[in-house]
Amino acid sequence: MIYSSRYPDVAVIDDLIHERVLGAAAQRGSLPALVDAVSGRTITYGELATLVERLAAGLAAEGIGVGDVVALHSPNTVVFPVVFYATTRAGGTVTTLSPLATPQEIAKQLVDAKAKILVTVSALLGPARAAADLVRQETGAVIEVLVCDEAEGHRSVLGLLRDGQVPPYDIDPAVGVAVLPYSSGTTGVPKGVMLTHRNICTNLEQISGLHRIEEGDRIIAILPFFHIYGMAVLLNNALLRGATVYVHPRFDLDTFLTSLERDRITHAYLAPPVMLVLAKHPTVGQLDLSHLKRIICAAAPLDAGLQAAVADRLGVEIGQAYGMTELSPGTHIHVDGNTDEPPACVGHLFPSTKARLVDPLTGADAAPGEPGELWIRGPQVMKGYFGRPEDTDAMVDADGWLHTGDVARVDADGNWFIVDRVKELIKYKGYQVAPAELEAVLLGHPDIADAAVIGVYDEENNEIPKAFVVPMPGATLSGEAVMQYVSGLVAPYKKVRRVEFIEAIPKAASGKILRRQLRQRERTPA
Known part of the structure; x- marks a missing residue:
């Protein structure tokens, strides 16, 4: 059965992302666009338009053009969007990296994405330089490291600002890649997700009639800009x-709560761990949050009880949304003002979006009301994985259906619920953690013969990576030693947080790890 949106289709938008997003920026003039919530540094819309144009001219003078990739490795700053949109304005593609990434992780993405330059901040120069060194050692390529602020021995991207014109270029929005974020998809190691200008601009149009943001609204930005959400x-x-x-x-909890009140925030986009703070932290009850209109929670499922608790405490409309990097990213959202929507649902299908629920074992459509793997078809489906046609074909079938790996159900009123995952991906506090990536790290330890990783739940109901480890004969290993080894090689959110030693990893004849047996072992009392 194919499910369609209850909302009318929208037009496909064939704009370039910077044109779509910043088309009205110059006319907005002195209206603040970006405010550093710590320092107060402000960039107005007029300044943003000028900075993007001047930096694009500078990047073009550095040789950045159509098909060239700029890697942006930075925490949230007011300069981040300047670099982001200036890159696409110059004709290039942006690939974003977590500020928590290790040198090895950064280097791997730089090589895979074929990045020409790396833009970071002075506080992250250590891993950025180390990554550039690794790339040079591995491939011979020299990647210049620039900073968004100031650092001795490195050029600042703001030093590239120039008043010249960006040379003309021709990009077809339907195929030209605007952004190359990395995602593990349903299985495997992180892969570059090719999101076209059409993908992103049309997805913005799909949400426009369901969730309203207006000029003058105030949005708190604690979600990382590098993440698709x-x-x-x-x-x-x-x-x-x-x-x-x-x-x-x-x-930072105190800064977040202070900003909610002081900055008269109207919209907050959050993940479940922050919702727990809003439900239980004593300071929240002392704040004047009368300006807050709406909270949207995504990145991981939000418990119905927690959603209700925050809604009751704050007296504010709360909804959930669903998407994934490969979907540009949105497909479902709580529609503004829909008071009949039950808690824990992720809302309704976006316009121009179709869905199926499929039994992952039989491939047959699930019966009405029954759960199944969620398949999506629409203009927001990615172009594919960069340089990985086989992975693309495994994710998006010949009929254009993207297989999300999430198990969903839909009720008679068209409310959608995400109830489980068939994919192997672990979501730790909204961050993607690929078991295969951690397994590769574990197998690099000289005293580990074999390993497998699954997601388990801790005492606070957060999904965390647990490693099952087979030691080499005669080796003396401790769980703590294994965890310390992994933590030195991966970003903090990817760390293995539990270890169990095991005689053998269960595998199929093909060599595929039988994670379901490990999950069953986890559920069975010792």
């Missing part, structure tokens, strides 16, 4: 609509 709602949609974005370089 933050990129979509805190940069693209917020700046398109003329909102003021209060930029937080990292999540």
Whole structure:
């Protein structure tokens, strides 16, 4: 059965992303676009338009043009969107990296994405330089490391600003890649997701009639800009609509709560761990949050009880949304003002979006009301994985259906619920963690013969990576030693947080790890 949106289709938008998002920026003049929530540094819409144009001219003078990739490795700053949109304005593609990434992870993405330059901040120069060294050692390529601020021995991207014109170029929005974020998809290691200008601009149009942001609204930006969720709602949609974005370089509880009240925030886009803070932290009850209109929670499922608790405490409309990097990213959202929507649902299908629910074992459509793997078809489906046609074909079938790996159900009123995952991906506090990536790290330990990783739940109901480890004969290993080894090689959110030693990893004849047996072992009392 094919499910269609209850909302009319929207036109496909064949604009370039910077044109779509910043098309009205110059006319907005002195309206604040970006405010550093810590320092107060402000960039107005007029300044943003000028900075993007001047930096694009500078990047073009450095040789950045159509098909060239700029890697942006930075926490949230008011300069981040300047670099982001200046790159696409110059004709290039942006690939974003987590500020928590290790040198090895950065280098791997730089090589895979074929990045020409790396833009970071002075505080992250250590891993950025180390990554550039690794790339040079591995490939011979020299990648210049620039900074968004100032650092001795490195050029600042703001030093590239120039008044010259960007040379003309021709990009077809339907195929030209605007952004290359990395995602693990349903299985495997992180892969570059090719999102075209059409993908992103049409997805912005799909959400426009369901969730309203207006000029003068105030949005708190604690989600990371490098992540597709933050990129979509805190940069693209917020700046398109003329909102003021209060930029937080990292999540700090006191600063977050202070900003909610002081900055008279109207919209907050959050993940479940922050919702828990809003439900239970004593300070929240002392704040004047009368300006807050709406909270949207995404990145991981939000428990119905927690959603209700925050709604009751704050007296504010709360909804959920669903998407994934490969979907540009949105497909479902709580529609503004829909008071009949039950808690824990992720809302309704976007316009111009179709869905199926499929039994992952039989491939047959699930019966009405029954759960199945969610398949999506629409203009927001990615172009594919960069340089990985086989992975693309495994994710998007010949009929254009993207197989999300998430198990969903839909009720008779068209409310959608995400109930499980058939994919192997672990979601730790909204961050993607690929078991295969951690397994490769574990197998690099000289005293580990074999390993497998699955997601388990801790005492606070967060999904965390657990490693099952087979030691080499005669080796003496401790769980703590294994965890310390992994933590030195991966970003903090990817760390293995539990270890169990096991005689053998269960595998199929093909060699595929039988994770379901490990999950069953986890559920069975010792």
